[in-house]
Amino acid sequence: MVSxxxxxxxxxxxxxxVSYALNGSDRITKETADRxxxxxxxxxxxxxxxxxxxxxxxxxxxxxxxxDFSGNFxxxxxxxxxxxxxxxxxxxxxxxxxRSHRMIPExxxxxxxxxxxxxxxxxxxxxxxxxxxxVVLDRELDHPNVNQVLLDNKxxxxxxxxxxxxxxxxxICAIGGPESAYDARQRMRAVRQAVERVPEASLAELPGxxxxxxxxxxxxxxxxxxxxxxxxxxxxxxxxxxxLCDYLRTRTTLKIGRDVHVxxxxxxxxxxxxxxxxxxxxxxxxKWGALAAEQLLKMIEGRPVxxxxxxxxxxxxxxxxxxxx
Amino acid sequence: MVSxxxxxxxxxxxxxxVSYALNGSDRITKETADRxxxxxxxxxxxxxxxxxxxxxxxxxxxxxxxxDFSGNFxxxxxxxxxxxxxxxxxxxxxxxxxRSHRMIPExxxxxxxxxxxxxxxxxxxxxxxxxxxxVVLDRELDHPNVNQVLLDNKxxxxxxxxxxxxxxxxxICAIGGPESAYDARQRMRAVRQAVERVPEASLAELPGxxxxxxxxxxxxxxxxxxxxxxxxxxxxxxxxxxxLCDYLRTRTTLKIGRDVHVxxxxxxxxxxxxxxxxxxxxxxxxKWGALAAEQLLKMIEGRPVxxxxxxxxxxxxxxxxxxxx
DNA sequence: ACAAAATTGCGAAACGTTTCGATTTATTCA
DNA sequence: TGAATAAATCGAAACGTTTCGCAATTTTGT
Numbered sequence: 001m002v003s004x005x006x007x008x009x010x011x012x013x014x015x016x017x018v019s020y021a022l023n024g025s026d027r028i029t030k031e032t033a034d035r036x037x038x039x040x041x042x043x044x045x046x047x048x049x050x051x052x053x054x055x056x057x058x059x060x061x062x063x064x065x066x067x068d069f070s071g072n073f074x075x076x077x078x079x080x081x082x083x084x085x086x087x088x089x090x091x092x093x094x095x096x097x098x099r100s101h102r103m104i105p106e107x108x109x110x111x112x113x114x115x116x117x118x119x120x121x122x123x124x125x126x127x128x129x130x131x132x133x134x135v136v137l138d139r140e141l142d143h144p145n146v147n148q149v150l151l152d153n154k155x156x157x158x159x160x161x162x163x164x165x166x167x168x169x170x171x172i173c174a175i176g177g178p179e180s181a182y183d184a185r186q187r188m189r190a191v192r193q194a195v196e197r198v199p200e201a202s203l204a205e206l207p208g209x210x211x212x213x214x215x216x217x218x219x220x221x222x223x224x225x226x227x228x229x230x231x232x233x234x235x236x237x238x239x240x241x242x243x244l245c246d247y248l249r250t251r252t253t254l255k256i257g258r259d260v261h262v263x264x265x266x267x268x269x270x271x272x273x274x275x276x277x278x279x280x281x282x283x284x285x286x287k288w289g290a291l292a293a294e295q296l297l298k299m300i301e302g303r304p305v306x307x308x309x310x311x312x313x314x315x316x317x318x319x320x321x322x323x324x325x
Numbered sequence: 326m327v328s329x330x331x332x333x334x335x336x337x338x339x340x341x342x343v344s345y346a347l348n349g350s351d352r353i354t355k356e357t358a359d360r361x362x363x364x365x366x367x368x369x370x371x372x373x374x375x376x377x378x379x380x381x382x383x384x385x386x387x388x389x390x391x392x393d394f395s396g397n398f399x400x401x402x403x404x405x406x407x408x409x410x411x412x413x414x415x416x417x418x419x420x421x422x423x424r425s426h427r428m429i430p431e432x433x434x435x436x437x438x439x440x441x442x443x444x445x446x447x448x449x450x451x452x453x454x455x456x457x458x459x460v461v462l463d464r465e466l467d468h469p470n471v472n473q474v475l476l477d478n479k480x481x482x483x484x485x486x487x488x489x490x491x492x493x494x495x496x497i498c499a500i501g502g503p504e505s506a507y508d509a510r511q512r513m514r515a516v517r518q519a520v521e522r523v524p525e526a527s528l529a530e531l532p533g534x535x536x537x538x539x540x541x542x543x544x545x546x547x548x549x550x551x552x553x554x555x556x557x558x559x560x561x562x563x564x565x566x567x568x569l570c571d572y573l574r575t576r577t578t579l580k581i582g583r584d585v586h587v588x589x590x591x592x593x594x595x596x597x598x599x600x601x602x603x604x605x606x607x608x609x610x611x612k613w614g615a616l617a618a619e620q621l622l623k624m625i626e627g628r629p630v631x632x633x634x635x636x637x638x639x640x641x642x643x644x645x646x647x648x649x650x
Numbered sequence: 651a652c653a654a655a656a657t658t659g660c661g662a663a664a665c666g667t668t669t670c671g672a673t674t675t676a677t678t679c680a
Numbered sequence: 681t682g683a684a685t686a687a688a689t690c691g692a693a694a695c696g697t698t699t700c701g702c703a704a705t706t707t708t709g710t
Binding site for chain 1: 665666667668669
């Protein structure tokens with residue numbers, strides 16, 4: 001592999017001169033710089049990332065950690081992140097799985113973005129204590145080296161439940177997320193509040209784990225409830241809503257949007273292809289990513305960071321109809 | 326940041342001793358090794374990845390390059406890759422975008438897996454010439470440092486077209502992929518052959534670009550054809566099939582599975598949620614990933630690599646019905 | 651008990667950069 | 681025409697590891 005040293009001897013200059021030249025320092029005259037540059041090109045020189053990382057103590061790399069790569073959800077987010085990071089000359093690297101966590105303390109990145117349930121809060125705080133810059137997207141952490149872009153979970157869940165209530169539904173079910181998930185807790189809290197505001201409304205909470213199977217598994221209980229009258233179901237994310245619809249369609253004769261009214265959360269791509277179209281809560285994942293990147297870069301560069309928040313809106317769909325009541 | 330040097334002085338030994346101890350060399354007695362290890366733990370030592378990379382000239386990192394992160398498709402593939410790599414102590418890193426290409430010549434990885442149309446063949450061959458190990462999943466390249474796991478495109482496309490022909494359809498349309506895409510060319514060639522084998526069958530080829538919009542845009546021509554009798558459409562991937570169904574459903578009164586029979590390719594997650602269920606060609610993306618990882622590791626370790634191939638099967642769906650003929 | 655052999659640890663160089671301070675060369679000014 | 685100043689280049693140290701060859705120490709065999 002050709003190194004700076006090879007260029008130096010080819011050009012008959014010292015390695016420091018080569019380094020300065022290649023990095024566009026004004027300590028070197030334009031002519032020698034050009035000459036060195038063209039020799040470098042000719043030799044096909046590419047700097048060694050490891051060496052540069054080691055010496056400069058910066059990597060120009062940002063890591064994004066995801067719970068998994070299933071990516072129903074991640075495409076737009078990553079797009080937003082990447083655009084913003086590339087604009088500032090950082091590269092984006094996507095990782096998943098416990099094993100990869102250690103890349104953080106190994107100083108593989110200048111900063112990391114976390115949307116990964118396999119990190120415990122304490123673990124993240126530990127990294128932050130060691131000086132690593134973090135932006136967390138799936139929790140809230142109070143630490144000078146940690147920032148977050150908050151999703152307006154409360155507003156979203158409220159919107160969803162009030163949509164059902166607004167259609168005249170009074171018997172509300174909510175399928176929850178894992179106890180450990182911050183999003184799930186926030187959303188469920190808002191659900192309770194929204195239901196409580198309507199005296200004649202009732203709420204049944206069903207457990208869930210944010211995956212299709214949870215929605216499917218909640219099916220029987222929903223179906224049972226629906227046989228005693230229309231029911232509005234808020235699934236705390238779209239995956240579960242899709243699982244539920246799957247159950248209702250294949251295992252019951254109940255009609256979605258008439259007997260059972262379903263609303264999800266996230267507006268994943270699949271939601272718009274469901275029949276009937278899934279009502280859900282939408283927000284700009286791309287913007288979410290862009291803001292996260294911006295925050296992280298600010299932290300890295302030591303500029304002040306302001307708290308950001310992503311707003312949500314309701315997307316109507318035929319999975320919610322008009323109640324007969 | 327605590328380094329090996331800090332441990333050395335804390336333990337009163339030399340840095341080489343620390344290095345040996347921490348790496349489990351038998352040059353160091355068990356007791357000192359343990360002592361050093363516990364000091365390291367206490368100090369919260371984590372090795373510096375850049376330094377290790379530089380010195381050992383290996384990174385234990387494998388890069389996967391994707392055209393984009395939209396990931397309708399990638400989830401399972403990445404899962405298969407990651408499992409296999411982690412089992413062998415490698416970490417997986419996902420990259421996308423032209424900018425990130427340079428990570429390859431910068432020696433960021435021990436090898437890379439390419440499923441990314443933004444790489445030109447010549448570019449990849451250039452990297453291979455420089456000694457970088459590559460597995461390509463979206464093309465075929467003849468180079469000692471490049472291997473591929475072939476998808477059986479020919480078999481898949483044949484299966485798809487024969488499925489339509491088998492249902493009595495004689496007027497076949499095929500929506501193609503980008504000219505530059507190897508997969509698309511292979512599939513289309515097989516389509517032509519399959520149609521030619523049935524004398525009374527006719528084929529119309531429509532252009533496409535492997536995205537939903539292409540399918541949608543092909544809609545009017547398909548609809549026109551369908552008004553003169555049933556037509557069987559093979560979309561060279563599911564995305565386009567979904568776009569086409571979208572058009573047919575929202576812009577025409579033609580019924581999918583009766584007037585227009587649609588089959589896709591890839592069996593992406595969305596396919597099974599389409600109404601009617603999209604008939605398509607399925608193959609194990611997870612296995613595809615696992616084999617790619619295995620090949621790459623073999624190349625890295627200098628073991629002989631055997632050519633692998635992924636087999637395909639037809640998934641029936643109501644998007645193809647029985648022709649009246 | 652002593653040399654030979656084995657065990658355990660150490661010193662230093664190297665990986666490929668960047669960058670500080672010093673040195674050489676060219677330019678300016680009186 | 682020198683001395684003073686500015687411009688261009690160089691040498692060497694450093695980043696944090698690994699690893700080779702050597703030195704010191706312990707063990708073994710007789």
